[in-house]
């Protein structure tokens with residue numbers, strides 16, 4: 125039987141590349157669309173080295189409707205689309221809101237329109253726990269209400285989920301799963317793919333690994349006066365390979381008609397919150413490398429504490445995060461060492 129074909133938009137990016145690998149390991153064929161605006165073509169070599177085969181690759185911007193229409197005509201029989209391609213820098217989105225609305229919403233609208241027209245039945249959307257803001261109750265369940273978005277970036281995720289809901293309601297042939305990620309970290313255990321932030325990293329773990337390797341002088345810990353046991357903010361850090369596997373499970377679920385609804389929403393986290401200082405300590409313990417850090421003021425827009433209630437994803441989706449925090453941090457460190465060796 126022919127393999128199922130899945131389009132992964134943003135498949136040269138951090139989570140997209142790990143998901144392409146897991147799909148290919150499970151026998152799917154993968155076609156990646158990426159405009160390489162925040163990723164490197166060499167990522168495709170990493171994917172090929174791990175899986176032993178090449179994904180199809182098309183380099184263009186999904187905002188370009190003509191090119192996308194042409195793509196749908198060439199790749200006639202897509203079984204599913206996983207949509208990662210989006211901008212994700214919170215701070216930049218505050219400075220350049222229209223850049224975020226234009227890119228994150230146009231790409232989604234063009235894809236959904238194309239899916240309806242060309243009868244592609246299954247859609248997985250890369251959403252974020254940012255839609256919850258600071259939830260009233262922890263751990264946060266999928267039924268928690270959206271809070272006013274802290275940033276244009278966060279708002280694009282909220283609007284996107286609403287656009288998907290409305291489109292699914294209006295399109296009997298379309299099914300979707302929206303996956304709300306908590307904090308994805310780490311790299312593939314082969315150290316052949318991982319996170320490749322350009323410039324100064326915004327996120328905690330790349331900043332830690334770059335400090336450890338000597339690229340940054342010190343980590344700034346944003347605030348130690350939160351109402352948490354050690355005063356630093358709490359997040360739910362999830363291994364990127366575990367996260368990638370949830371996408372494969374989601375695709376299978378839809379293909380095998382196991383969905384309970386034509387639009388389903390799942391939290392992807394571990395269910396366990398860790399503070400910034402716990403992450404620093406866990407990194408030091410697993411790698412043996414000391415991190416130079418300084419406590420500074422809070423970062424604007426940061427919430428105090430957020431971690432997932434994973435029951436629904438565990439029981440209904442049949443997926444669970446499995447990799448421990450120290451192993452995940454070690455994978456991030458091995459990846460950092462590997463890329464600096466190449467540079």
Ligand code: UD1
Pocket residue numbers: 212213214215252253254274278307326327328329331343344345346347357358359400423425426427
């Ligand atoms: C951020 C975004 C989130 C987005 C995600 C992926 C905000 C408010 N949220 O999540 O919407 O989906 O990135 O891009 O920006 N920290 C430090 N020092 C650093 C960096 C981070 O102390 O140099 C702290 C932060 O204050 C936070 C924790 O580490 O408490 C995690 O930060 P980060 O990795 O940026 O993720 P989020 O802010 O949770």
